[in-house]
Amino acid sequence: MVRKSYGDPVAEDLRYVVKAIIGEENFVEMYPNRSNNFCCGGGGGFLQSGFPDQRREYGRIKAEQILATGAKYCITPCHNCHAQVHDLSDVRNHPWETVHIWTLLCLSLGILGPNERAYLGEDLKDVDVFHPESSNF
Amino acid sequence: MAEQAIKLGGKKQSTFIDKVKEMLPEGGNLNLCLTCGACSSGCPATGLEGMDPRKFLRMAALGMDEEITSTPWSWMCSMCQRCIYVCPMKINIPQLVYFARQSWPRDKRPKGILGSCDIALRNDTCSAMGATEEDFQFVVEDVLEEYQEAQPEFAKMLAPVNKKNVTYYLNQNSREPVTEPDEMVPLWKILHLVGADWTYGTKGWAAENYCMFMADDDGWRKIVETKAKAVEDLGCKVWLNTE
Structure with a gap:
């Protein structure tokens, strides 16, 4: 969305949203970023192409970018990115959590129920649960 | 080297x-x-x-x-x-x-992409996981009802299907209705809170397009046209694609 269509200004809009949700002090920038950033390797059909070893090798740069931030959570913009970045974490003993922005937005609003937390880590699983009694488990 | x-x-x-x-x-x-x-x-x-x-x-x-x-x-x-x-x-x-x-040759392209493209071409939902119009509508309505009851602050939340002449037509990746339906809900809540006038459609709701990855121009075009027609037939102004 940034490099291919709307350009860097839309990346600024997304930073505004993310910082508003999590607090500016909790936002960690990765490098390089914006249009200079690297693709995670989930797109273009790579996830479904049947080359998992090559896909993970492609994703090594992204994994190292994420690890270098030291951040506990990585927000991904689409399903391809989510599946790939989640997998890159899993094959490294899960050093980070991979979340959709809607999850954090609802968490910050205090309206995230117990069954909407599949991708939150242990540190946030039980934080400010909306209607905890509605859990299926 | x-x-x-x-x-x-x-x-x-x-x-x-x-x-x-x-x-x-x-x-x-x-x-x-x-x-x-x-x-x-x-x-x-x-x-x-x-x-x-x-x-x-x-x-x-x-x-x-x-x-x-x-x-x-x-x-x-x-x-x-x-x-x-x-x-x-x-x-x-x-x-x-x-x-x-x-x-x-088409049949030599990666099986995973080929299979997803072919399944998506099978019906008007464009779902690469083969979810039908009925499947989708049932899951959305079932999940919505569950949340309206379990979380009373959202008793009036809606997840309309085939609502005409609204502002936003929202796509949904097949992964949620098929494998993790609860993941649809946070977005519904956000749309509800901001007062967005939106709808899903039984036709063309699936956001993914594997025929594009397949470099299958005809399939790619057919899927985009099916989705665009769904948006137009409902008279929606904006097509929101979450992919």
Whole structure:
């Protein structure tokens, strides 16, 4: 969305949203970023192409970018990115959590129920649960 | 570095790169390469299958059509376009990769992508997981009802299906209704709280398009047209695609 269509200004809009949700002090920038950033390797059909070893090798740069931030959570913009970045974490003993922005937005609003937390880590699983009694488990 | 020197044939026999040039605006700038290697140094796919973007382009320019159109590397480029972004001549290497994919016989293209494309072409939902119009509507209504009851602050939340003349038509990746329906809910809540006038549609609701990854132009077009028609038939102003 940034490099291919709307350009860097839309990346600024997304930073505004993310910082508003999590607090500016909790936002960690990765490098390089914006249009200079690297693709995670989930797109273009790579996830479904049947080359998992090559896909993970492609994703090594992204994994190292994420690890270098030291951040506990990585927000991904689409399903391809989510599946790939989640997998890159899993094959490294899960050093980070991979979340959709809607999850954090609802968490910050205090309206995230117990069954909407599949991708939150242990540190946030039980934080400010909306209607905890509605859990299926 | 390659282990062996690449041997060229006696005469230039290329047709592949010339065909691609004819199809691209400005010929995709494919003959403007300065061989600087900025593309390869910033490409995460560099080194896979002994290939990189510069090498791929040079091999195409040298007429090595067989190698170009048979390397599985074409399926390891994610078309992220970082190579174009850093290229001083703005050469469209991803489009060259796209046409290399297209040169593969359809049934030899990666099974996972092929299967998802073919399933999506089977019905008007465009779902690569084969979810039907009835499946989708049932899951949305079932999940909505559950949440309206369990979380009374959202008793009036809606997740309309086929509502006409609203502002937003929302796509949904098949993964949620099929495998993790609770993940649809946070977005519904956000749309509810901001007062957005939106709808899903039973036709064309699936956000994914594997026929594009397959380099299947006809399939790609059919899926985009099916989705666009669904948006238009409902009279929606904006098509929101979450992919």
